[in-house]
Amino acid sequence: MQTTTEVNLQNQYQKVRNYSEKLVSNLKTEDFVVQAAPHVSPAKWHLAHTTWFFEKFILEKFVPDYQHFNEEFLYLFNSYYETVGTPHPQARRGLITRPTVDETMEYRKRVDQTMSKLLVTHGEKKEIQELVEIGLQHEQQHQELILMDIKYNFSFNPLYPAFHNNQHPHESVPALQFEKIDGGLVQVGYDGEGFCFDNENPRHKTYLAPYQLANRPVTNWEFIQFINDGGYEHPEHWLSDGWQKVHQEHWGHPQYWEKQEGEWYSYTLAGLTKLDLNAPVSHVSYYEADAYARWAGKRLPTEQEWEYALETHTLDGHFMEDGYYQPHSHYSEEAAFHKAFGDVWEWTQSPYVPYPRSKPLAGSLGEYNAKFMANQFVLKGGSCVTPRSHIRLTYRNFFYPDMRWQFSGFRLADDQ
Amino acid sequence: MQTTTEVNLQNQYQKVRNYSEKLVSNLKTEDFVVQAAPHVSPAKWHLAHTTWFFEKFILEKFVPDYQHFNEEFLYLFNSYYETVGTPHPQARRGLITRPTVDETMEYRKRVDQTMSKLLVTHGEKKEIQELVEIGLQHEQQHQELILMDIKYNFSFNPLYPAFHNNQHPHESVPALQFEKIDGGLVQVGYDGEGFCFDNENPRHKTYLAPYQLANRPVTNWEFIQFINDGGYEHPEHWLSDGWQKVHQEHWGHPQYWEKQEGEWYSYTLAGLTKLDLNAPVSHVSYYEADAYARWAGKRLPTEQEWEYALETHTLDGHFMEDGYYQPHSHYSEEAAFHKAFGDVWEWTQSPYVPYPRSKPLAGSLGEYNAKFMANQFVLKGGSCVTPRSHIRLTYRNFFYPDMRWQFSGFRLADDQ
Amino acid sequence: MQTTTEVNLQNQYQKVRNYSEKLVSNLKTEDFVVQAAPHVSPAKWHLAHTTWFFEKFILEKFVPDYQHFNEEFLYLFNSYYETVGTPHPQARRGLITRPTVDETMEYRKRVDQTMSKLLVTHGEKKEIQELVEIGLQHEQQHQELILMDIKYNFSFNPLYPAFHNNQHPHESVPALQFEKIDGGLVQVGYDGEGFCFDNENPRHKTYLAPYQLANRPVTNWEFIQFINDGGYEHPEHWLSDGWQKVHQEHWGHPQYWEKQEGEWYSYTLAGLTKLDLNAPVSHVSYYEADAYARWAGKRLPTEQEWEYALETHTLDGHFMEDGYYQPHSHYSEEAAFHKAFGDVWEWTQSPYVPYPRSKPLAGSLGEYNAKFMANQFVLKGGSCVTPRSHIRLTYRNFFYPDMRWQFSGFRLADDQ
């Protein structure tokens, strides 16, 4: 007889896998194929790659004489696991029209069937349970990527296609306040019972000098003040690498913004809409977040400051559930920190480095996180396209400081 | 009552337009979208652009209060007509998922209906007749491009998708012979009654010293001898710009070839197949054609030498009809020149320059041909993917000397 | 006893070699080293490469047990002769500080001494005479290049260094007239007794339709009219590749021009000076020459039209002698064609292709000219930095159509 854990895992497997397909259900076939830049991927590729993950790291190992759906997929849908073979070049994912969307769904179905059987027959194995858990967390990350990438790809189309019609303007915003936090020799990192990635533990001591943290992220309206004050024209606000980007890429506003007849619009998953002035600013790079903070006479928090503050205080956020963004109808007045989860990922000033004594996963899955620990910065929280069950206080998201296609904003900090 | 000319034009219009759609009928929706390099286009784009051509250059002008199917298409599906507005960047055609294929077909249908009406009501107007003729010739060029581009795009897929299953190995090949031709003060260029492009006339005098021309193109087998003799390693065979390309692009054989266990294969529209040793070598650049000729102690013909020779001698060729390649079952023994039309376009040593006293078309259609008269070389004949009715002795095709995705081969020439 | 030919050759050798050194005598040591773009070379490199030419193609062959000055120089100072070994990368010539200028002069001296001895002992050998002649013509080409390259390199310095103080404003300019020329079956190409390059012969028949040729090149003043009329903004004047260049390189005027407070200045070898409005426009690309001609309702001449017209008519020109530009004090009124030699090289509309039945030089010197016969256009005449004795009616200079650092202008032509 199966244990509750085993049954839960089977349910969880089905739920997560189904959700990926639900997420893309209103895409046209053509929308599944393209890739507007090397760092984004076609939706079809995401659906296939998350499937490859189960095939490569579980079925190959635990199903005797496992027959691959297609041997070439091992190459085509490997993302970056160099230790299992040179992957198909990332920049060419958008050139591969076959397998078609239908064939990709066929591939998913075949793997899901085999996974289901495996979970029934061997679901009690701890190692399989752990790998399935990673596979599902992995798929949830790609669910967020699917939406980021669709938005990015669609944004190149002068017809401004809308992915959904699900808009939620922010009717108000709390006044900006800074919470004082004592710090001291505190602890950060995960040590609970549930799942965490290998970059979130071990929980460990760190020293924080007394600091202050803003009660909410910077809003679009506030960011416009920065722009209007010549924020993008004054080198003194900018990191050197950021200033170079501003010039190379002709940055003058967050990604997806455009001005029409004196008014700001933003391209969203619901098409081109008037900018929501109360919403947290989104799609800014680390450089822009950092420049804003300097201009405002503040700074960004470290990831430790952010995590410690949010751990010990009441908070308020917005989430996506069942594939749709579910905003709170109002701010809770008693919350100290607003919108820390579920609106925008928040840039911290912490480069993405290993935690003391952390150990990457064994084998090829060790490539999952550890090898990216250079040149990237940590973001905390979670965005409106992050599945709710994927959000975690100790979660460490990371992006290169010039990237802007993720739903990234920031909140200010200061010394005391 | 309509004249025969008018009725013919209507029929011709329908036939050519239908053929484009027939050509892509076995593509999957996904195949219509991608673009593996800036110089190729998605099939969907070709279908829309050829439609735009009729809308832009005929309907806009002759239909009062013409309502565009979609105003944005004027921008999206302009290829390179700078004088009617800056076109959508060529390199981004493969990022545009909407309009979908179905919507594109809708666009075609709408324009075809309006065109049909116009041809009934105003089909007697000489100017309309001429523009329709150009529009159809234009569409035929894109029919060839559709097949070139599908082959190119598919070739990036390690699954080697097949577009059709229509292979025709060449069972034999005539011995290589050189026909002696006297030359003198001859004439080249079009002066018939029918259609020709503005780069083919006026017919004019040119002086040719006595020369020789090969009876058939160089074959794959012959080209392998060049490779085996170190053809790609010896700088003395190569033009300087070609030698640079060989190194930059790591050329060691024609495009689409690959060697597996000592044997040559070629990616074709019918998938990966053993190289047909008797077939004319195809998908070579001008540089490779020229290098082979030097290695062989010969040279390429000029376009004038080619045209004059072919005009005055019996010849033999293979064609595509109704969208399928229709090879002759045998070489005709009495023909002096084999396969001059319908197998491969043949590189000449003639840069693409204006004919003396030639006049580009008036207005924006003047951009059709004339502005490309630098840095390209003339190819004569026609290939196995050229619609038969599009083939003409005086036709001047042109490509940059490093391009290889067209079905291009060559035949040798020599002085007497 | 030595023949007059032999003595002349010795004198000629000394004269040409000395002149190279005289040419650079007012450079500072620092000026000899740099290279502002891959297509230009440091003056030091030119001095060494022309010396390498004699060492490589004459001394190595005719001096028994020849000891090289430095074996590494065979690599460092090879320009593009792939058949004698892979050359040092052209783009890195400006990184080589050693040999120093003094050591380079030492190298020249050593080779000159050995050459002098060889000319005394074996100067009667026809093969040596021919190779020395080529070596000297080659050195004269580099004398022109030295001045082109110094101008180019200096132009990157905001201090506007002056190479000399030798300015000659053009006080007047004849009215623009077009000479009518009948054409017919004419002959072009060299067949005299003296030296010519292997791209100038054999003399051969060509057919010219009746045409007209301007009596003088287009002037700076005339070119300003083109600019003022939006010449650089209207795509209809431009070849497609040229239009792309205009945008990529932000062209809005000839190279070296700049506007200060509404007035045009030009950077010259005499520093930044007010633009000489009567002088022929110089430092324009083929694309600009061609665009001007279209704008003016004319065209560029073919190289055959140019050569035939100049051969049969009186003409007038300016020259450089003894390293200094020696302008005529006035136009001769009886001349049909002015400034055809010695002011600016004149772009023709003829791509640089082999003459019928031409034969490249044997061996590695076959790389001298023939391998560049793709993607370049022929210029006729000679410029103010061309040594006078290097100018020849049948001379075919050639550059890529986007190059502008040569002293290149153009004259208009038209059909009759």
Place this chain on the structure above:
Amino acid sequence: MQTTTEVNLQNQYQKVRNYSEKLVSNLKTEDFVVQAAPHVSPAKWHLAHTTWFFEKFILEKFVPDYQHFNEEFLYLFNSYYETVGTPHPQARRGLITRPTVDETMEYRKRVDQTMSKLLVTHGEKKEIQELVEIGLQHEQQHQELILMDIKYNFSFNPLYPAFHNNQHPHESVPALQFEKIDGGLVQVGYDGEGFCFDNENPRHKTYLAPYQLANRPVTNWEFIQFINDGGYEHPEHWLSDGWQKVHQEHWGHPQYWEKQEGEWYSYTLAGLTKLDLNAPVSHVSYYEADAYARWAGKRLPTEQEWEYALETHTLDGHFMEDGYYQPHSHYSEEAAFHKAFGDVWEWTQSPYVPYPRSKPLAGSLGEYNAKFMANQFVLKGGSCVTPRSHIRLTYRNFFYPDMRWQFSGFRLADDQ
């Protein structure tokens, strides 16, 4: 009467300024000019830029009606101070032949004279003293850069020029040992009386878990073991960005190494020499240091671990004095840490970020350090080309992780 501080500063000024000129005294004029990559600069530029620094930040401010030596130099010799005007593009420093070396020395002399006068008349001003101190520290940094850049530039010359003949092979090397260090809540950062940069303070608390640190850097011999074990071929040792670099740049060994007939050589300031197997490996990127550490089952230390260990233990090092490298004749047996200063800069695993509560310098000098705090890693110690008086325990050097032209090595660390 002048105070000792004032006199000392004047002496110090002269000493440091003279030393820059002594350092380049055996360069040829040609060597001063070139720049083999955008990140290096010509020696001439360094001499001028350090002079500009005094002119811009001191003389302009404190000398009434100050007359610049040349107004254009304000643009030409600004490095990266965007707030005082857009600097001349870094990548073009090697194209500027004028001012000549002599004129540059003239410039130095003029500024030195004015500075001397100022120091006599206003040397008591605290602000001037502080700015002079920064200017001298700045010049010392450029003294190191001059040697790094000369080595880099010379390395492109196949003649392998030698800058000096001053070689010091390492006759022995202590056995590798790891010192155990307890850590805890410790302090790092500068709080002494003397000079420090604005990135070294304030001294602040940080928590260190118990760790171990190697007694000496990794040697060339040890690094060869990594290479021989396929270190550059196994992706599991590498950070993702590093692995990409390995492939893009074809890395297979540290910069300046080359293998001849099975033996390793290295290009050094004394020319090409056999690799000194006992010397610390140098000219490795962060990626290579990190990959070696993973391969060895260890890790790199954090900057805090490094500084804390070195602060509290005896140590041993080699230095450069008076422009020449002065190695110890032997290792001191009692030292816990060898060669921590004066051989190679040592990569740490710490990204270069601001210290808590640190404040950049006011005004434009705030651009000195702070704006580089992204994408770079901290190196500790000091190299054989760092002036001895410039070395400091709390010094934080920083480079991008892919840079290799600095004299950079590393020592291993581990958890306890």
